[in-house]
Amino acid sequence: MTVRSPIKHCRECGTAVVYRVPDDGDTKLRAVCPACHTIHYENPLNVVGTVPMLGDRVLLCKRNIEPRWGKWTLPAGFMELNETTSEGAARETDEEAGAQIEMGPLFSVLNVPRVGQLHLFYLATLQSDQFAPGYETIEARLFTEDEIPWEEIAFRTVRTTLERYFVDRRAGRFGLHCVDID
Numbered sequence: 001m002t003v004r005s006p007i008k009h010c011r012e013c014g015t016a017v018v019y020r021v022p023d024d025g026d027t028k029l030r031a032v033c034p035a036c037h038t039i040h041y042e043n044p045l046n047v048v049g050t051v052p053m054l055g056d057r058v059l060l061c062k063r064n065i066e067p068r069w070g071k072w073t074l075p076a077g078f079m080e081l082n083e084t085t086s087e088g089a090a091r092e093t094d095e096e097a098g099a100q101i102e103m104g105p106l107f108s109v110l111n112v113p114r115v116g117q118l119h120l121f122y123l124a125t126l127q128s129d130q131f132a133p134g135y136e137t138i139e140a141r142l143f144t145e146d147e148i149p150w151e152e153i154a155f156r157t158v159r160t161t162l163e164r165y166f167v168d169r170r171a172g173r174f175g176l177h178c179v180d181i182d
Contacts, residue, residue: 007031012038044116047157048088049076050124051108051165052101057142058162059126061096063154064138071154074121074161075099077136089122097140098132101125108164108177110157119157123165123174145169156181 010017010033017031022039031040051074052059060072075096079088086103093099104123111118131140143149145166153159160179168174 007040010038012036044118046079047076047117047119048079048085049074050089050093050122052099052124052126054126054129057144059097059142061140062138065136068154072149072152073154073158085120086122095134096137100127108161110179110181112181121161
């Protein structure tokens with residue numbers, strides 16, 4: 001079995017780690033320190049964001065960073081320590097779009113195992129149509145479903161979330177969507 005080893009050294013003592021199955025009954029290869037025996041777990045990263053809506057329009061942000069520079073996305077990013085998923089989603093919406101929102105319910109949960117990520121998007125109601133994009137965003141703009149530049153959407157998780165949003169909007173009720181992205 002081939003292991004990619006992003007963890008090179010023990011975070012406790014600095015010794016080079018080895019990848020092996022720990023002696024504690026675990027069944028997976030882990031980064032284990034041969035000196036202090038600390039087991040380092042590698043877990044998925046959480047990406048949190050919103051589907052900010054105002055009437056029949058949704059707010060998208062044009063990316064000013066890689067990956068996918070110049071493509072459109074929902075405001076989202078990596079969750080920080082010491083915040084809830086909804087706090088992180090609200091923070092990302094403020095940082096990327098400078099948008100004032102009222103948070104709604106969790107809308108989509110997207111598993112992206114090939115890159116070790118979990119994406120969570122909340123519905124959010126925009127409080128105005130005025131935005132102050134941060135440095136990660138070239139432009140923040142409202143789109144109706146027909147105006148969305150579908151071929152310029154940055155990520156499959158965003159496209160899937162938007163597609164589910166518009167289906168639910170037409171049906172007049174929003175559900176929770178759990179999707180696996182291959």
